[in-house]
């Protein structure tokens with residue numbers, strides 16, 4: 001779209017000599033190359049920012065599959081800082097889980113009743129996300145996890161800007177999945193946007209407004225310690241149309257991240273390793289109009 005505006009400006013600003021125009025036009029095109037993507041099922045014209053080939057591929061993956069790997073987000077120093085801060089966070093989380101009473105949680109997910117539990121202490125909320133899996137949802141946004149490397153990561157930001165356009169913000173939490181943990185329940189990260197039911201009909205009609213980035217903390221995410229499983233393409237389908245969609249287990253190296261559309265149906269797989277304490281940060285980016293400080297079945301009074 002910007003390119004066509006540039007073409008129009010070009011016509012207005014330059015003398016319309018028929019022989020000079022093609023030459024100038026080709027110089028202009030060299031300076032501002034058209035960036036086209038090849039994909040089957042979405043308009044490529046909307047991508048007008050200067051993105052690397054890798055970032056363009058990330059955007060194509062997000063549209064077609066609903067998830068993508070964004071490589072090389074953090075330096076070795078940043079990874080060290082992240083791992084150091086993680087140790088303190090884990091200690092606090094484990095003391096809450098050990099010392100506070102577990103509260104029951106019951107809610108509906110994709111048309112099914114789902115049960116779990118959660119723990120509260122001061123500003124902190126930990127949600128159980130399957131046996132041996134903990135979602136440090138609230139109150140753990142400190143140190144490296146509140147730093148620019150996560151809030152405004154230079155590799156991630158252009159992709160998010162493309163997907164969310166404007167007026168979006170972020171927060172971060174963490175998933176702990178210890179050896180022996182079970183598979184998580186399948187879920188979308190977004191609300192289905194329905195007063196009754198949870199199939200996602202209204203959700204499908206709304207522009208994308210929520211993306212989650214899962215960042216390995218303790219080491220690579222492997223098939224043994226618990227990849228993230230996606231129902232590919234489900235970000236474009238109500239749950240009564242899920243049949244026939246393929247499942248894909250996605251691993252991720254330390255220093256990179258899995259980015260996905262919050263509308264996609266997914267879950268963390270159990271940790272079958274002997275001793276990998278598999279932890280990932282989730283950085284959520286969503287439009288300001290959406291409220292993610294609410295979880296069904298959690299008493300927040």
Ligand SMILES: O=C(O)CCC(=O)C(=O)O
Nearest residue numbers: 175189227228267268282
């Ligand atoms: O632990 C995982 O791989 C998935 C976590 C998850 O489902 C989420 O953060 O929404």
